[in-house]
Amino acid sequence: MFPPIFVWLFIATWITTIFASPIDRSLAPKNLLLPRAPTRPTLTGAPVPIGAGTYPRATRLRDGTIVAVYTAFQSGSNILLTARSTNNGATFTPLGEITRGASNANDIDNAYLLQLPTPSTRILCAFRNHSKDPVTGTYTFFRITITASDDGGKTWRYLSQPASDPGPVTGNWEPYLRTTSDGTNALQLYYSRENNAQDQDTLQRTSHDGGLSWSPATCISGCGLTARDGMTSIATINTNTNSKSLILVYETSSAATAGLFSVGAVFSADDGRTWSGRCTIYTASSPHTSAGAPQVINVGGTLVVSFMTNEDQRLQAPAGAYTETTAVKVVTSGDGGKTWGNKVTVGERQSSWPGLLDLGPAGGGGGARFLYLLERGGLGVRSQLMTLM
Ligand SMILES: *[C@@H]1O[C@H](CO)[C@@H](O)[C@H](O)[C@H]1NC(C)=O
DSSP, X not given: OOOOHHHHHHHHHHHHHHHHHHHHHHHSOTTOBOOOOOOOEXXXXXXXXXXXXXXXXXXXXXXXXXXXXXXXXXXXXXXXXXXXXXXXXXXXXXXXXXXXXXXXTEEEEEEEEEEOOTTOOOEEEEEEEEEEOTTTOOEEEEEEEEEEESSTTSSOEEEEEEEEEEOSSOOEEEEEEEEOSSSSOOEEEEEXXXXXXXXXXXXXXXXXXXXXXXXXOEEEESTTSOBBOEEEEEEEOOBSSOSOOEEEEEEEOBGGGTTOOEEXXXXXXXXXSOOEEEEEEEOOSSTTOOEEXXXXXXXXXXXXXXXXXXXXXXXXXXXXXXXXXXXEEEEEESSTTSSOEEEEEEEOSSEEEEEEEEOOGGGTTTTOEEEEEEEETTTEEEEEEEEEO
């Protein structure tokens, strides 16, 4: 006698249940990375013009607008200009002016934008705001200044000066802003502090009042090393068990590398308070050449790093005319920053100072699209749409 069909079904279900759960558990690796976008970057469509200038950066406001910033050089002045895109970067239109200063007496550049957390709609811009002797060109004062816009990036006014040091050599450069994710909405400012020509450290200051006042500086990378760390950028790492939850990338050079730059990283498991695990993530592929000026973003779980490099030149030591011979490229990591690959050239020779913006799920690319901003010598600042495939 065979048991009735419902008894077989019961037995089958029971067997499936008792065997399925231990098998499922054993298949789940301890360091499983969360689902992520693909890792192969591809250029999507033609580059989009933004304006005449250099050092482009961009941020996405919560209403979906993209605001870009860059340094223009017009009528003997350095000018920080903003541009806006309301179509995910398909086109940009001029928006506003942050500040300007006569180029012989001011070195205004290196702008970085961040919108404050809700309910504020304010946008901050951090930039280098140095004074020079108009006759000799010697730096008399180095500053990182913060300005604020309450109308979406059109008009701006002075907010604070988190770093301010006399010249002529110990500079403050390349500010980067982020909001902590611990619920306190603290702001972290990162910038590069020159100790001497061979030695520069990444410093951090914190603000609990939206960028009005700042803590004393703490050293984040390059501390105690004779290495020139700079061009800081930070992204989150999507993992569930990996404790390295933030990555900070920088360019660095040392006496040992004969002043040539490579791209390095440190990691933080405590929302940016402490950093460790110093490592190299990209070294130029040919002798006497550099790879530097990195930025990093998280695109749907895949880490994307942009950089400029003259590695395609065949140079005899010492390497000269670095920024006239650089291309801009990108590498990605699908394992939270442990390994890097999929290198692609985004801007040919005479491209420089790249910036990155994740387009996010709202970008129409399912969380796999981003903008690559660059200066293309003679052709101005432009944005290249990229897709991870
Ligand atoms: C740049 O620094 C100078 C000197 O402190 C300051 O007067 C000026 O307001 C700053 N620029 C902006 C746009 O805030």
